Structures are given as structure tokens and as C-alpha cells.
């Protein structure tokens with residue numbers, strides 16, 4: 001089969017089309033003929049080598065989110081999966097390929113009305129948005145700031161916070177045009193990347209996709225008892241003095257937390273995905289596809305990601 005592997009950490013040119021044997025599903029796994037692959041911010045971090053401390057190695061086929069048709073199952077695995085159109089989480093990689101393997105617990109049937117391309121904008125990001133807000137103990141009537149709102153996680157967080165009864169949903173983004181698109185999914189206030197603009201003085205909850213050197217300055221934008229949850233790090237890790245910024249606001253009883261969907265039990269992730277897929281099929285959740293490109297153009301997809309021109313998700317189509 002055709003796949004795309006990271007030949008060398010660094011820029012997009014380190015990605016290369018390769019021929020690999022079809023992967024064999026093990027017990028409890030399925031093999032999917034892939035029709036759509038979601039290109040996420042995490043793929044960029046893996047390709048650049050930023051996450052090598054987490055065990056990602058050169059030679060890896062990136063891609064953690066695919067959709068297509070189940071064509072084979074492993075030993076002792078329910079054969080009724082064969083022929084089903086599904087979305088799947090492929091784990092630490094293996095998605096940028098014509099065939100991918102996933103564990104049954106991470107496979108969700110696509111409802112009528114949700115395309116494979118649509119599902120890979122939603123399956124991982126929607127879970128992060130849902131459980132990230134829950135991790136922040138977000139409640140109806142509270143104000144929310146979504147930092148780095150223009151990606152899939154941010155867009156879905158904006159919509160879920162708005163539908164969940166937030167009193168205000170502010171966003172940081174790099175252009176007025178993006179701000180207008182975010183207003184369409186539920187943003188009420190649009191700020192620049194530094195947080196400047198026509199926003200509130202402070203927020204109950206900040207969901208932060210960006211992290212990086214500016215993260216401590218956002219702790220100062222929390223209301224008393226406010227919670228900032230870092231769900232991503234597209235600008236890299238925060239500086240070492242996050243704790244100093246937290247202690248400087250000691251009398252506001254702030255919380256700084258990280259959130260990874262890895263800590264959500266698979267059955268809970270699945271329940272939320274099934275609900276979100278049904279909502280998306282009914283037009284109640286936004287599906288924002290920036291571009292669809294053939295798998296051969298994975299380098300182009302990553303160049304677009306690096307150039308910061310992607311709003312929503314790029315989808316690769318093997």
C-alpha cells in the first residue's frame with residue numbers, strides 16, 4: 001500500500017511517499033480502507049520532532065484519525081465490522097496510508113449524513129473540546145476564552161461553550177476574517193493572538209490550544225476561581241515560570257491544568273463521539289474542511305499548516 005512516512009524530522013519536506021505491506025489487524029483490531037485522513041496540529045509537532053521525547057521516531061507514518069470502510073478484522077474479532085463505514089482513532093500514527101489499523105474500541109460507525117471527510121474534522125477534536133470544558137468545570141452562565149480558536153479543537157470548543165450556555169465566548173485569532181468565521185460558530189468577542197481587543201476584563205474559563213511563551217500572561221486574564229486548561233501546545237511548551245505567574249495571582253484562587261483525551265476512558269470517548277457524530281449529521285455541529293488534498297500532497301498539507309493558513313482541518317484523501 002501507499003503511505004507517507006516521516007523520513008527526517010524537521011520541515012514538511014521530511015515527509016515522503018513510501019510503499020509498505022498492508023498492515024495485518026491483530027486480535028480486537030480492524031483494517032480500514034482509508035478514504036479520509038485528518039491532518040492535525042499534533043501531526044506537525046510529531047513531524048518537526050518536537051514530540052520526540054514522547055517516543056515518536058523518524059520512519060513513523062503519522063496520522064491518528066481516519067475514516068473509510070472496514071475490510072478485514074483480526075482473530076477473535078466481530079466479523080460484522082466488515083463492510084461498515086467508520087471513523088477511527090489509529091493511536092500514535094499509521095493514518096497517512098491507504099490502509100490503517102485501529103482497535104475496535106476506537107472505531108465508531110458513521111451515521112448517514114456524515115461523510116468520512118467530515119468525520120475526521122470532528123472525531124478527535126470534538127472529544128478534546130467536550131472533555132476539555134468538563135475538565136475546566138465549565139458551567140452554564142460562565143465566560144469562556146478559547147485561545148487558538150481557528151483549529152478544529154478551537155472551533156468545536158467555541159460551539160460547545162456557546163451551546164452550553166456560556167455568558168460570553170471570546171476567541172484569540174490572527175485575522176479579522178477568521179474572527180468573523182468564528183462569530184458564525186458562536187464567538188461573541190474576537191481578540192488578537194495576544195488577547196488584546198474588545199473582550200471582557202477577565203474570564204471564568206480559558207481553554208488554551210496554544211501554550212508557548214505567552215501562556216503565563218493569560219493566567220492574569222482569569223476571574224477569581226478561574227480555570228485555565230491547556231489542551232494543546234501549538235506554540236510549544238510554556239516557559240518555566242508558569243508557577244510564578246500562578247502564585248502572583250494567589251489571592252484569586254486560580255487553577256492551571258493540562259488535559260489529554262488519553263485520560264478519558266475509551267467507553268466515555270465513544271459515547272461522546274456517537275452523540276457528536278449524530279449532531280454533526282443533523283447540522284448541529286460545525287464541520288470546517290479547509291482543503292481536501294490527495295495523500296501524495298501530504299507535504300503541501302504540512303506547508304499550509306506551517307504557513308498558518310489553515311482554518312479548521314485539512315483532509316488527505318488516499
Ligand SMILES: NC(=O)c1ccc[n+]([C@@H]2O[C@H](COP(=O)([O-])OP(=O)(O)OC[C@H]3O[C@@H](n4cnc5c(N)ncnc54)[C@H](OP(=O)(O)O)[C@@H]3O)[C@@H](O)[C@H]2O)c1
Pocket residue numbers: 040041042045124125128147148149150151152153154172173174175178193209210212230231232233234235259260261262308310311312
Ligand atoms: N488534549 C488532547 O487530548 C489533544 C488531542 C489532540 C491534539 N491535541 C493538541 O492540540 C493541538 C492542535 O489543535 P488544532 O489542530 O485544533 O490546532 P491548529 O489547527 O494546529 O492550531 C490552532 C490555531 O492556533 C493558532 N496558532 C498557531 N500558532 C500560534 C502561535 N504561535 N501563537 C498563537 N496562536 C497560534 C492558529 O490560529 P490563528 O492564526 O488564527 O491565531 C491556529 O489556527 C496540538 O498542540 C495537539 O498536540 C491535544
